[in-house]
Amino acid sequence: MVSIRILEPRLANQIAAGEVVERPASVVKEAVENSLDAGAKRVEIDVEAGGVRLLRVRDDGLGIAESDLALSLARHATSKIDSIEDLESVASLGFRGEALASIASVSRLLLTANQDEDSSFGHQALCEGREMAVTVRPAPHPRGTTLEVRDLFYNTPARRKFLRTDKTEYGHVYEVIKRQALSRPDVSFTLRHNGKQTLQLAAAENEAQRARRVAQICGAEFVEHTVPIQREAGDLRLWGWVAEPTFSRSQADLQYFFVNGRVIRDKLVSHAIRQAYRDVLFHGRHPAFVLFLEVDPAGVDVNVHPTKHEVRFRNSRAVHDFLFGTLSRALADVRPGQSVATSEILDSGQSPHQSSIGLPIGGLSSTRGFSEFNHNRFEAPAAGGTGSQSPAFLAQGWRGNVAQPSSSPQPEFSGEPADIPPLGFAIAQLHGVYILAENQHGLVVVDMHAAHERITYERLKQARDSNGITRQPLLVPQTLAVSNREAAIAMEQSDELAALGLLLDASGEESVIIREVPAALINGDVEALV
Numbered sequence: 001m002v003s004i005r006i007l008e009p010r011l012a013n014q015i016a017a018g019e020v021v022e023r024p025a026s027v028v029k030e031a032v033e034n035s036l037d038a039g040a041k042r043v044e045i046d047v048e049a050g051g052v053r054l055l056r057v058r059d060d061g062l063g064i065a066e067s068d069l070a071l072s073l074a075r076h077a078t079s080k081i082d083s084i085e086d087l088e089s090v091a092s093l094g095f096r097g098e099a100l101a102s103i104a105s106v107s108r109l110l111l112t113a114n115q116d117e118d119s120s121f122g123h124q125a126l127c128e129g130r131e132m133a134v135t136v137r138p139a140p141h142p143r144g145t146t147l148e149v150r151d152l153f154y155n156t157p158a159r160r161k162f163l164r165t166d167k168t169e170y171g172h173v174y175e176v177i178k179r180q181a182l183s184r185p186d187v188s189f190t191l192r193h194n195g196k197q198t199l200q201l202a203a204a205e206n207e208a209q210r211a212r213r214v215a216q217i218c219g220a221e222f223v224e225h226t227v228p229i230q231r232e233a234g235d236l237r238l239w240g241w242v243a244e245p246t247f248s249r250s251q252a253d254l255q256y257f258f259v260n261g262r263v264i265r266d267k268l269v270s271h272a273i274r275q276a277y278r279d280v281l282f283h284g285r286h287p288a289f290v291l292f293l294e295v296d297p298a299g300v301d302v303n304v305h306p307t308k309h310e311v312r313f314r315n316s317r318a319v320h321d322f323l324f325g326t327l328s329r330a331l332a333d334v335r336p337g338q339s340v341a342t343s344e345i346l347d348s349g350q351s352p353h354q355s356s357i358g359l360p361i362g363g364l365s366s367t368r369g370f371s372e373f374n375h376n377r378f379e380a381p382a383a384g385g386t387g388s389q390s391p392a393f394l395a396q397g398w399r400g401n402v403a404q405p406s407s408s409p410q411p412e413f414s415g416e417p418a419d420i421p422p423l424g425f426a427i428a429q430l431h432g433v434y435i436l437a438e439n440q441h442g443l444v445v446v447d448m449h450a451a452h453e454r455i456t457y458e459r460l461k462q463a464r465d466s467n468g469i470t471r472q473p474l475l476v477p478q479t480l481a482v483s484n485r486e487a488a489i490a491m492e493q494s495d496e497l498a499a500l501g502l503l504l505d506a507s508g509e510e511s512v513i514i515r516e517v518p519a520a521l522i523n524g525d526v527e528a529l530v
Contacts, residue, residue: 024051050169
């Protein structure tokens with residue numbers, strides 16, 4: 001029978017590292033949080049080979065005393081909490097006291113610090129090898145701390161195999177710095193990759209500079225289409241920016257939510273924000289926001305997961321209602337201008353009566369639509385049918401908003417389901433936005449804009465499966481400002497994007513050139529498409 005035994009420290013640290021250190025970006029996150037907790041006003045990050053070969057984080061914070069250097073690399077050693085009461089009201093970003101020990105167990109770690117204003121002072125702690133022995137020696141260093149991590153996962157090759165390309169790993173590092181920079185606009189950040197500076201953010205000293213930082217990170221277009229948020233109720237305070245519904249995203253890639261300066265992911269928060277946007281966003285679209293919630297530290301539990309991304313609110317209902325109410329009121333002021341214009345359909349060169357509406361209804365799997373029949377079929381049915389006269393229940397005031405049915409002769413149909421398109425026959429157009437139709441199951445109301453989008457989507461799918469999507473070159477190529485990570489993804493997926501009809505070229509670290517787009521979408525918003 002196998003006996004129970006205590007794990008050796010190195011193995012225990014590597015198990016802990018499996019939760020804390022997932023990739024190079026995890027190391028950067030822990031190091032930058034330590035810098036901010038130490039009162040740093042300037043943080044510099046150097047990355048080589050995506051962070052696998054080298055990660056160096058330097059700050060001008062309080063530094064670490066010589067006597068504490070070796071202890072700082074031990075498990076569960078921290079200066080941030082001292083009692084259960086401290087744990088129940090954590091105000092710092094870090095508090096678990098296990099990050100440095102976990103990082104040291106899977107890398108070659110060098111920690112240099114100085115608490116004196118004289119840069120000729122300072123000490124250095126080196127930790128590597130199987131026994132994780134710490135060696136401390138003098139090393140001149142400016143006031144502050146430098147953490148240097150080399151050869152990440154060198155002693156755990158299985159973990160290293162799960163890492164992606166250098167460019168992808170660097171993209172995750174870049175995203176971590178963006179989040180921290182949004183959280184602390186009063187701190188300057190510099191990021192370099194393979195010796196090349198990729199991000200430089202000066203410290204913000206006023207509201208205008210703070211907004212400028214948001215624009216640098218999230219894009220100028222985001223700032224131009226945002227609604228400022230500022231509300232306080234009891235011990236809850238919410239401030240930041242939420243995008244207008246017209247600035248929605250195809251994915252949730254521009255959503256930053258902070259609780260007491262800590263970026264978090266929380267289902268309750270996500271639900272409150274989705275509910276606030278529920279009536280103003282199309283299905284499948286995602287809101288964009290940068291929001292900061294300040295709450296009494298005793299009212300939120302951050303000791304949920306080693307990565308500290310998840311939190312629990314002690315009064316979750318109050319937080320949910322506060323977020324939902326604040327955002328709903330802010331968005332209510334911009335809702336009147338958000339209705340979809342009929343011109344989005346008509347500009348395509350088709351009249352509403354010529355639009356194909358091939359969406360499956362009532363379980364019918366056929367994708368045939370109105371456009372497969374001649375124009376007469378799209379008009380009202382013959383005399384005696386539902387559309388032979390204006391519905392009796394329509395008040396006179398409504399008739400000006402309803403397209404009256406045609407009196408042209410109609411062909412005869414057998415009435416069999418095979419003769420009826422999936423969405424039936426059009427009876428009227430309502431308010432220039434909806435089509436009222438009838439099929440064998442009853443009345444059908446069709447959103448013209450949504451139908452047009454689906455038709456275009458189906459045509460593009462068919463084109464890709466057959467001869468490929470036809471591309472049309474732009475007369476004047478457009479330059480689009482994107483994030484560093486988005487630019488990297490665009491280049492990595494260039495072949496796939498070309499197959500989808502988009503031809504993009506890199507024109508810098510944070511910009512791409514749009515040269516060709518799908519011919520079917522040439523009249524659309526090219527930037528929004530990309």
